[in-house]
Amino acid sequence: MRTEPAGYEPGTVLYDPATHRVGEYQDRSGPYALLRPLGGGREWQADPAAVRPATDRECLSASVHAVNGRTRAVPPDPDDLSRPPRPVPGCPACMRMAELREAARAVCDRSAETDANVLLRQHQRQEHRA
Known part of the structure; x- marks a missing residue:
């Protein structure tokens, strides 16, 4: 050696x-x-x-x-389409769309769930990006 x-x-x-x-x-x-x-x-x-x-x-x-x-936890990428978007705390519009998504999940309506995710992402891009 x-x-x-x-x-x-x-x-x-x-x-x-x-x-x-x-x-x-x-x-x-x-x-x-x-x-x-x-x-x-x-x-x-x-x-x-x-x-x-x-x-x-x-x-x-x-x-x-x-x-x-x-x-270490890395914040999720908002453009990562493999994960559902998280509502911004304190935003009523985000919470409303997240509730729509949860209601669609509850009845296994994947189309409505996807629609809610798309709407939430669009809202976040328009209202919450710096």
């Missing part, structure tokens, strides 16, 4: 005190050690003499941060 010049194998989880970050050792780049955040991301250069193996607590914290970064 090949040992890297910094004394670490690729994949070793290290703590970089200069950036207060935990990353996986990738390789050397000139005088620097290349580290990549757990879970992927942009590599950064670290001083190989300053990095140290990450503690269990630091590894856990960095892993949780990586998972949270992948699961």
